[in-house]
Amino acid sequence: MTIELSHLPAVDVHCHPFLDPGEMSVERFVDAFSFSGGGVPFMTAGGLPHDQALIDEVQGVRRNALYHRYAIRQLARFFGCAPVLAEVVAARNAASRDYANYTKALYGACGLATLVTDFGYPLPAVDVDAFKAEIAAQVIPIYRIEPLIVELLAAPIGWAEFKRRYDETIVDVIQNQGFYGLKSVIAYRTGLDVSPLSRTPDQGLQALDAIRRGIGGNAMKKLRDHLLCRALELCMELDVPMQIHTGMGDYEVNLVACRPALLMDLLRFPTFRACKVLLVHTGYPYHAEAGYMANMLPRVYCDVSEGIPFAAHAAERIFLETLEMAPLNKVCFGTDGYTMPEINFVGTMLGKQALGRALQRLVDEDLLDKAGALEAGAWILAENAQRLYGFV
Amino acid sequence: MTIELSHLPAVDVHCHPFLDPGEMSVERFVDAFSFSGGGVPFMTAGGLPHDQALIDEVQGVRRNALYHRYAIRQLARFFGCAPVLAEVVAARNAASRDYANYTKALYGACGLATLVTDFGYPLPAVDVDAFKAEIAAQVIPIYRIEPLIVELLAAPIGWAEFKRRYDETIVDVIQNQGFYGLKSVIAYRTGLDVSPLSRTPDQGLQALDAIRRGIGGNAMKKLRDHLLCRALELCMELDVPMQIHTGMGDYEVNLVACRPALLMDLLRFPTFRACKVLLVHTGYPYHAEAGYMANMLPRVYCDVSEGIPFAAHAAERIFLETLEMAPLNKVCFGTDGYTMPEINFVGTMLGKQALGRALQRLVDEDLLDKAGALEAGAWILAENAQRLYGFV
Amino acid sequence: MTIELSHLPAVDVHCHPFLDPGEMSVERFVDAFSFSGGGVPFMTAGGLPHDQALIDEVQGVRRNALYHRYAIRQLARFFGCAPVLAEVVAARNAASRDYANYTKALYGACGLATLVTDFGYPLPAVDVDAFKAEIAAQVIPIYRIEPLIVELLAAPIGWAEFKRRYDETIVDVIQNQGFYGLKSVIAYRTGLDVSPLSRTPDQGLQALDAIRRGIGGNAMKKLRDHLLCRALELCMELDVPMQIHTGMGDYEVNLVACRPALLMDLLRFPTFRACKVLLVHTGYPYHAEAGYMANMLPRVYCDVSEGIPFAAHAAERIFLETLEMAPLNKVCFGTDGYTMPEINFVGTMLGKQALGRALQRLVDEDLLDKAGALEAGAWILAENAQRLYGFV
Numbered sequence A, B, C: 001m002t003i004e005l006s007h008l009p010a011v012d013v014h015c016h017p018f019l020d021p022g023e024m025s026v027e028r029f030v031d032a033f034s035f036s037g038g039g040v041p042f043m044t045a046g047g048l049p050h051d052q053a054l055i056d057e058v059q060g061v062r063r064n065a066l067y068h069r070y071a072i073r074q075l076a077r078f079f080g081c082a083p084v085l086a087e088v089v090a091a092r093n094a095a096s097r098d099y100a101n102y103t104k105a106l107y108g109a110c111g112l113a114t115l116v117t118d119f120g121y122p123l124p125a126v127d128v129d130a131f132k133a134e135i136a137a138q139v140i141p142i143y144r145i146e147p148l149i150v151e152l153l154a155a156p157i158g159w160a161e162f163k164r165r166y167d168e169t170i171v172d173v174i175q176n177q178g179f180y181g182l183k184s185v186i187a188y189r190t191g192l193d194v195s196p197l198s199r200t201p202d203q204g205l206q207a208l209d210a211i212r213r214g215i216g217g218n219a220m221k222k223l224r225d226h227l228l229c230r231a232l233e234l235c236m237e238l239d240v241p242m243q244i245h246t247g248m249g250d251y252e253v254n255l256v257a258c259r260p261a262l263l264m265d266l267l268r269f270p271t272f273r274a275c276k277v278l279l280v281h282t283g284y285p286y287h288a289e290a291g292y293m294a295n296m297l298p299r300v301y302c303d304v305s306e307g308i309p310f311a312a313h314a315a316e317r318i319f320l321e322t323l324e325m326a327p328l329n330k331v332c333f334g335t336d337g338y339t340m341p342e343i344n345f346v347g348t349m350l351g352k353q354a355l356g357r358a359l360q361r362l363v364d365e366d367l368l369d370k371a372g373a374l375e376a377g378a379w380i381l382a383e384n385a386q387r388l389y390g391f392v
Helices: A026-033 A040-044 A052-063 A066-079 A085-095 A099-110 A128-134 A145-154 A159-175 A201-212 A219-238 A260-267 A287-296 A314-325 A341-364 A370-389 B026-033 B040-044 B052-063 B066-079 B085-095 B099-110 B128-134 B145-154 B159-175 B201-212 B219-238 B260-267 B287-296 B314-325 B341-364 B370-389 C026-033 C040-044 C052-063 C066-079 C085-095 C099-110 C128-134 C145-154 C159-175 C201-212 C219-238 C260-267 C287-296 C314-325 C341-364 C370-389
Strands: A010-015 A112-118 A138-144 A182-184 A242-245 A277-280 A300-303 B010-015 B112-118 B138-144 B182-184 B242-245 B277-280 B300-303 C010-015 C112-118 C138-144 C182-184 C242-245 C277-280 C300-303
Touching: A010 A277, A010 A341, A010 A370, A026 A052, A026 A066, A026 A085, A040 A052, A066 A085, A066 A341, A099 A112, A099 A128, A099 A341, A112 A341, A112 A370, A128 A138, A138 A145, A138 A159, A145 A159, A145 A182, A145 A219, A159 A201, A159 A219, A182 A219, A201 A219, A219 A242, A260 A277, A260 A287, A277 A287, A287 A300, A287 A314, A314 A341, A314 B314, A314 C314, A341 A370, B010 B277, B010 B341, B010 B370, B026 B052, B026 B066, B026 B085, B040 B052, B066 B085, B066 B341, B099 B112, B099 B128, B099 B341, B112 B341, B112 B370, B128 B138, B138 B145, B138 B159, B145 B159, B145 B182, B145 B219, B159 B201, B159 B219, B182 B219, B201 B219, B219 B242, B219 B260, B260 B277, B260 B287, B277 B287, B287 B300, B287 B314, B314 B341, B314 C314, B341 B370, C010 C277, C010 C341, C010 C370, C026 C052, C026 C066, C026 C085, C040 C052, C066 C085, C066 C341, C099 C112, C099 C128, C099 C341, C112 C341, C112 C370, C128 C138, C138 C145, C138 C159, C145 C159, C145 C182, C145 C219, C159 C201, C159 C219, C182 C219, C201 C219, C219 C242, C260 C277, C260 C287, C277 C287, C287 C300, C287 C314, C314 C341, C341 C370
Parallel strands: A010 A112, A112 A138, A138 A182, A182 A242, A242 A277, A277 A300, B010 B112, B112 B138, B138 B182, B182 B242, B242 B277, B277 B300, C010 C112, C112 C138, C138 C182, C182 C242, C242 C277, C277 C300
Antiparallel strands: none
């Protein structure tokens, strides 16, 4: 029993750009297709020899994630081949020789119409026009603040110039370069426990000075905290949303520093309340915290990406638990696809199936009527993101 | 498939008093009926103009919570009108002209017999007798310690007098004023991380002195921590339960400071172990922590209110996850209704349906037999609260 | 609908030894059979008289846990008696007069073949050979480091001798005494927030010196943190896995200090990445964190014990939420049975039923095919633990 959503267009509210990776070996396909994290380079940095046994071990970890099992079955159906990894990779290599038509067919099959794309990963940055040229979908570019911070830290400049360039670059990318909003991964760097008092430029001045003089201490956190506050202010001035990473990420993330509730003091502060903020990954596995914040704070939104598809079975639970408190008009579908179009495809297939089951369950529990469930499906899959970012 | 509980009487173990609000506009109904938090006043305090667009935006947030959707459908059935907000409000305004009969009909329809009522919210306090006169249900008054603390802080008195009045007032309300127990919302103020060492009166003396002399620092937390310890001691002396807010609340709450596990060091301390403590809201969304504590600590109980009904779809999950560890005789039904009788009505309807499904699932999983499930339903809906508070 | 697993052999990857307790009164059976924690001795240490009313109260708490209800029904079926506590205890007392045949019949009925047994609890330690002689199952002994730490602290020795004996004892138990790996309950003592920098032996020297001189401070945590790091290093040298307690435990545990995510900084540190680590109890109720770590960190595994069976209804959820991110080849079944064979029996019955339902649900959601589900069942019930510990 499910609400049928397969015919609806989908907007992927959080993903990354990529270019045609060309033909892939089975191992390379598995690596690129998996959730980022504990791969062979990670292990060898731990002192182990980079030998075939280690490759096999890490491949075994990746191939036994439920996400991988599901994805192989979905892709096999798309290609019309047996649900066996080697056959899927062979079919993929054959089909992707005509890359533009391949992505068009993939996205057409799952109904993926738009990619709200964070160009801050991977680095060096993929060219926006090159990505648009290869992808048969609408591309809505998002600008990540952390590469800009790295660039400004590397320049031999003081705070006045740092601040001027930071502001000017952000204003320029939004007003002149076609970006629709900002993104921050401060969760990966110094954590989400950001005091709203960090917004005084004096904190930036003090922190940059300490960094320049090699004092360190907590200076990098103070600088990043200030720059996040400033980015929120610029988002309000420019009337664009801010995406903030919450919850799980790659192996650099410590979940303890990433739970959405850590943002509460910042986002409820009078100065920042009016900012539209998208809690990326709805803080998986703390999605109930994110949903609660979307209920409490009128301009906070939830994005279900990354948990969908990489946490596989979690997809229905992520929708349902986020919607316990988050209003139906504040939850957006996404995949966090970051290396190849197959992730966005698999995520969209999984997301539609899981959302259909979730909405049916809400109807069964008398929380929604059927018409309301269909409307909510269209909102979550596409319209909430369109309204948030102001495109159609 | 569900265990049928609709015929059973229910005790609402945690809610608040209210008086007839009179006729309500649609907007006012939505505001008063919703989970407290990010409304228009909250947003305008952030610097936005208080205009119609903002009203519409906040109303949109509230009307799209699943709780709202469910509630409108339940009320429409009660009134026999279409499940459309305007019609429900019109029917409600018509029916509530005879307020006493209206609340009687509402509570009769859902089987709500008793309200264990925290008179510490809203302020100024609703008169107990006035509330009893308007509500066709048994009222069991609970006394909240925080308004008393505010009153004593405002008085020009030193610690000896502060402590004397604090103790005397609490003893008086329990022994002479008809209150059945205490309640604390320290989670909203200085958080649940309370050291059991705070019980020495010297901590109160030191902290009040620091506050009086304008030193501040952590003095307010130290004073509140001590006064919570003292309230626990008084509860043991007077043989009444203590309610402690855990988990979600309005926008003043930071979830990080409210998880039930933060209370572990306090409640397992030898001095406090014998105190009956009700973990209000079973710490949603950390209800598994609350259930665990109810298993570990023989006199700790769980109250499922607020998550039921405001987290709507969560209701079944709250029961099931709390009962993973919490014994069947330690979980109490509640709604946290706080402004109007419709919330208690909707919460009771939702709670009975969700508990019925949860118990059926436990039977399906062979964890309970059917007789045990029916008995557990009666306990959770009413008898556990009756035993805890000593009324029938 | 369920994947049938009852015929498969099971390995209990985390449990404790016990000897024939002899005939038991109903009260004693309930105490020994329940999840450890808030019993009568705990309450009386709180100042209450040790009287019959208190015994009844605590018994009431224990008998109303869903775990107890389920267990009585399962045991009644095994004995062919009515599902009534007194009859089950009588049947158990009769059957267990021939203790060796009784445990053989119990384990045969549920298909429990192997016990990976932590001999560090209870204390004084049960003799390995005595346990093997009484139990009709393969016993794989595990060595807990904390009793060794207590013993070395009690000896009048300095750091050089402490360190030498610590290392030598661990090497000896693994190489000569038949132990298959180590276990730590540092979560119970000083918490899981262990810095990888603790691995320098100088930290051990400094901490032991502070302890010996009665300085205290944070010295005990620093010593334990260092010794955990050293144990991880020894596990890598000896090529055996390390078990680390995460999540719930008895009343000494503060959940706040036990969430698995606290281990992230330690386990991703280059020096420790290659160590095989089993997150005991998969961090219930934070099992999604544990599953995430098993995805991120190639040599981190999850053990579902204690939640299964003591959190009863949680069993299916623990499997499903752990498997959201944890690969199928990284999750191991266990019970944490710690006083009597009936706990391991009930845990294995519950675990197989819950895993069967969980796998069926994954098939229904198209995340696995049926053959993959059956294979995963065999892995999780036994083969993952066999591969991890290197036995058959």
